[in-house]
Amino acid sequence: xxxYIARRLVWTLVVIFVVVLITFVVFFKLPAGDPxxxxxxxxxxxxxLALIRHRLxxxxxxxxxxxxxxxxxxxxxxxxxxxxGYSYEGDIPVLQEIEQRAPRTLFLIAGAGIIWxxxxxxxxxxxxxxxxxxxxxxxMGFALxxxxxxxxxxxxxxxxxxxxxxxxTGGSGYVPLTQNPAAFFSHLILPWIxxxxxxxxxxxxxxxxxxxxxxxxxxxxxxxxxxxSERAVIFRHGLRASLTPIATxxxxxxxxxxxxxxxxxxxxxxxxxxWLAVNSVFTQDLPTVLGVVLLGAVCVALANLVADxxxxxxxPRVRYA
Amino acid sequence: MSExxxxxxxxxxxxxxxxxxxRDGVVQAVSNLSYTLRRGETLGIVGESGSGKSVSNxxxxxxxxxxxxxxTGEILFEGTDVLKLRxxxxxxxxxxxxxMIFQDPFASLHPMYRVGKQLAEAVLAHEDVSRDAAxxxxxELLEAVGIPNARARARDYPHQFSGGMRQRVMIAMALVHxxxxxxxxxxxxxxxxxxxxxxxxxxxxxxxxxxxGVILITHDLGVVAETASHVLVMYAGRPMEYGPAQEIFxxxxxxxxxxxxxxMPTVExxxxxxxxxxxxxxxxxxxxxxxxxxxxxxxxxxxxxxxRPPLFRLPDGHLDACYLPPERKRxxxxxxIGAELGVT
Numbered sequence: 001x002x003x004y005i006a007r008r009l010v011w012t013l014v015v016i017f018v019v020v021l022i023t024f025v026v027f028f029k030l031p032a033g034d035p036x037x038x039x040x041x042x043x044x045x046x047x048x049l050a051l052i053r054h055r056l057x058x059x060x061x062x063x064x065x066x067x068x069x070x071x072x073x074x075x076x077x078x079x080x081x082x083x084x085g086y087s088y089e090g091d092i093p094v095l096q097e098i099e100q101r102a103p104r105t106l107f108l109i110a111g112a113g114i115i116w117x118x119x120x121x122x123x124x125x126x127x128x129x130x131x132x133x134x135x136x137x138x139x140m141g142f143a144l145x146x147x148x149x150x151x152x153x154x155x156x157x158x159x160x161x162x163x164x165x166x167x168x169t170g171g172s173g174y175v176p177l178t179q180n181p182a183a184f185f186s187h188l189i190l191p192w193i194x195x196x197x198x199x200x201x202x203x204x205x206x207x208x209x210x211x212x213x214x215x216x217x218x219x220x221x222x223x224x225x226x227x228x229s230e231r232a233v234i235f236r237h238g239l240r241a242s243l244t245p246i247a248t249x250x251x252x253x254x255x256x257x258x259x260x261x262x263x264x265x266x267x268x269x270x271x272x273x274x275w276l277a278v279n280s281v282f283t284q285d286l287p288t289v290l291g292v293v294l295l296g297a298v299c300v301a302l303a304n305l306v307a308d309x310x311x312x313x314x315x316p317r318v319r320y321a
Numbered sequence: 322m323s324e325x326x327x328x329x330x331x332x333x334x335x336x337x338x339x340x341x342x343x344r345d346g347v348v349q350a351v352s353n354l355s356y357t358l359r360r361g362e363t364l365g366i367v368g369e370s371g372s373g374k375s376v377s378n379x380x381x382x383x384x385x386x387x388x389x390x391x392x393t394g395e396i397l398f399e400g401t402d403v404l405k406l407r408x409x410x411x412x413x414x415x416x417x418x419x420x421m422i423f424q425d426p427f428a429s430l431h432p433m434y435r436v437g438k439q440l441a442e443a444v445l446a447h448e449d450v451s452r453d454a455a456x457x458x459x460x461e462l463l464e465a466v467g468i469p470n471a472r473a474r475a476r477d478y479p480h481q482f483s484g485g486m487r488q489r490v491m492i493a494m495a496l497v498h499x500x501x502x503x504x505x506x507x508x509x510x511x512x513x514x515x516x517x518x519x520x521x522x523x524x525x526x527x528x529x530x531x532x533x534g535v536i537l538i539t540h541d542l543g544v545v546a547e548t549a550s551h552v553l554v555m556y557a558g559r560p561m562e563y564g565p566a567q568e569i570f571x572x573x574x575x576x577x578x579x580x581x582x583x584x585m586p587t588v589e590x591x592x593x594x595x596x597x598x599x600x601x602x603x604x605x606x607x608x609x610x611x612x613x614x615x616x617x618x619x620x621x622x623x624x625x626x627x628x629r630p631p632l633f634r635l636p637d638g639h640l641d642a643c644y645l646p647p648e649r650k651r652x653x654x655x656x657x658i659g660a661e662l663g664v665t
Contacts, residue, residue, distance in 0.1 A: 218428035224384055225423075226443040226494065227416030230408075236442075237431055244433075316478040317432055 005309065012301040019297040020290060024066050027286050069290070084294075085287040087280075094291040097276065102295075104174050105272030107184075108191055108264065109257045116196035116203055117250060121243070123200070124207025129234060131212065139204065146201025154194045155267030162190060172269035191268040195261060199253060203246060210242035217241070244314045248307040255303030259296035328360030331501050331534045332381065332419075337394035339376050339385070339558075348605045350376045351558045354394075356551075358502060363528060363535040365545030365552045365566065367581065369602050373558035374538045378504045380404070382421055383411035399501070417447045420495035422524075424507040426487035430479035436463075436490050437475030443497045462493040466523060485516035492523060496531060503528070504536045509544060521548060542585050546570060554578050557603050557613035560632060564639025574641035574650055577614045612642065620645055620653070 036052045037044070044052075052058075057065045073082045077093075084094035127139040163171045170186035177184045214220065215238050223237040262274035273292055280288035312318045339351040351373040358364050366374045379385050381396050383403060395402045398419065403411060423429040431439055440459030444450065450458075456475070463471035466489040479487060488508060495503055505524055509517035525548045528535045539545055545552055545566065552569040554562040554577060562575040573579055580598040600617040603609050609616055615625035624630075624644045632640040635647070643650070 218423060218425055219431040221384060222423060222429045222491075222494075223431070225382060225416055225421045226497075227412050227414070227446045228442070229412065232446075240433055241431070315433060317480050 001312070005305070008305050008308070012305060015301050016294065016297045020069075020294055021066065023290055023293045024062065024069070027284075027289070084291045087288045088285045089280075089283055089288075094287045097288060098273070098291050098295060101271065101273045101276045103176070104270050105258060105261060105265065105274065107177070107188060108195065108261060108270060108272060109254055111188055111192040112195040112199070112257075113250070113254050115192055116199035119196070120200040120203025121207050121246065123204040125211060125234075125239065127204065127208040128211035128215070136208075140208070143201040143204045146197045147205075149197070151194060151198065151263045152267050154197060155190070155264060158190045158194055159268070172267070174270045174272075187268075191264050191270060194267075195257075195264045206246060206249075207242065210245060211238055214238045214242040244311065247314055248311045251303040251306045251310070252300070255296075255299040258299040259292050328362065328534075330357060330359055331399060332358040332536075333395075333397040334377070334381070335395040335397065337377060337380065337396060338392070339373070339380055340391040342389045342391070343606075346606050349558055349608060350605060351380070354555070354558075354560050356553050356560070356563060358534040358536060360501070360532060360534050361528070362550045363525070363537055363548050365549030366536060366538045366555060367540065367542055367545055367552060368555035369540055371557075371602055371605065372555040374555050375506050376558075378421070378506060378536060378538060381502075381504065382415055382419060383408075384415075384421075413447070416443060416495075416500075417498040418500055419502040419504065420498070420500040421504040421506065422488070422491045422495050422508050425511045426484055426491050427479075427511065429491055430487060432479055435476055435478055436482065439479075440475070440490070440494055440497065443494050447498055458497070459493075462496055463490065465496070466490070466493045466527075468493075483516075484512050485519060488512060488516075488520050489523065492520075492527065496527060499531055499533075501533050502536065503531075503533050504538070506538045507540070508537075510539070510541075517544075524548070542581050554581065557608055558605060559613055560640070560642065561614065562639070562641045562643075563632070564635075564637070564641075568637055568639045572654060574635065574639065574647075575643045576618050576620050576645070579654075580617075612644070620649075 036049050036056065036058055040048055040052050050059075057068050069085070072085060076082060077085065082095070084098070086092065087094055087097060123139050123143070127136045130136050159172060162168045169189050170183055173187060175183040175187050211234075215234070220233060220237055223233045228236075257274075259274050259277050261272065262278050264270070265272040265275040266278075273295065277289060277292040277296075279285075280292065334354060334356050337351055337354045338349070341348040341350055354373070354377055356364060356366075366377075368374045376385070380392055381398075381403065383406070385392065392404055394404075396404050398414065403414065406414070430436065434442075437456055437459045440462060441452065441455035444455040444458050445452075448455075460472050460475050463475055468474055468486060468489055474482075479490070482490065492508075503524070508524065509520050512520060521544060524535060524537070527533075535548075537545060537549060542552075549566045552562075552564065552566045553560060554569070554575065556577050561577045562569065562573065569578065570582075573582060577598075580596070583596040584598060586595055598617060603613055603616065609626070611624070611626040611628060612618070612621075612630050615621045618625065622644070630642045630644050632642050634640055645653075
């Protein structure tokens, strides 16, 4: 198992390297403006531009620049490790930018993840157990709504109703937990629910489907034949087998949101990592884009590894060598 | 009925009918079935797939989903009609007084729990003992069904066992509470031929040691021949012939039973004289009129597709649902089937 994990970690590094390389190439093959111009600010002189090009290694072939990026990453820079360089916009260190944005996104994902996991599974189980009843139909109707309702619409509607009209929650924007815990929750509760809704719907349908399939298995009949209570049959035997796939996609869903919760972050003006990535793409801010992409790639690759290890842990039939 | 080997009556099924309401219509899975099981006896229930042999026993276990199943008749277990029991009362009997072994030991054990835990869980379902005591009982039972190194094997998962060993585990699980009735639903069908005999022997040994009654469901008359004291032959959800095993094997009355005997390979019989039963079993959505077997029967005559034949009681107590006159049957048996099988 340890050898397996080690081998997977090496592969993870390869994957991350390739992702960063591709991002780099895309930015150099599709230039929509000169980065040096952006870095220099208003009305620069030709000499200033040449200096900036030289300092940013823009005058060298792209593989040399990529080499500098990799070297800088491993050795660190004046802002510490890993060295991610400076943003072209406003000369802010990328590391500092990410450190500032990351908690917003991480709190958003963590809260939403807890909500969708608990409610998604609970709704799915209820639906499966009360199959074809009114409860099941209402729950699956709700799931269809959750899957089809666009996040930006849900976000704006929820802000309008719960903040503007009812004054139940805080509005858009982010308040750090350490600054004012009550305001922190009050501002995050709507983004949590809105982001969770889509995943909750997916998880509810997945749980329902898996559980119904499991409840048709022979070993469920054996469990009943033993004289176990219906509760033990469903929860101990049915749910145990049907939650394995859910436990393994959960880390992946969380990880892909690290850079991918853009719409929620924008609608609620949370200015997290996804928002940062999209803004940086628009401003051709290569170092910031690379920083976010790198973080996202690391998260997804590690989540993948966690999911595989979790799978082996949950299902004794799966053993990696 | 023969009194050979009779103990106290454990199970009495009276005029049992089971209907499934499906989208396509009502499926008449079991019709007017009656049989008796006594302590110390093995009742072999024989029939093709879809003959209702499993369904009737799932009804006994209370494992049919009553929301789309209609069950009529009575299933008396030690005098109580289990069909009238509430869910919770039935749960207390299930796995304790009536236990069941299923066909496919690969699919019948939970893949994610240790074998010992699954057995211990069966102990705890009906007995208020500590987890350790339940685990020890599990190990004891694994030993009793012949699993070597039982204490260590109890910590293994089902996929680490062979098919035969898994079926032993299933048998151990059924024996946890020393049941009165053990229902074995095709316990050897999914196993290697070499292992089949061992499992049948084990079931027979268990019947004696635990002093219970066994219902052995199978599509293979050969399986029944060794151990059964009585045989019930079913076709299309109906009883065709029912009587002491000895009489079924030496003087079967029903053409369907003959068909089963003729298609049964034995050591003496060469492959080319195995006679298949032509055709296939009828749809239970639209069962044929009269005797359900008449469309496939070589000996059918006028009354067969009219009234459904009742069960005729023969002088030796053996029951048979066929219109052929007894003299004709005797003649056919001696001339053809008996001669072929080497019994007269």
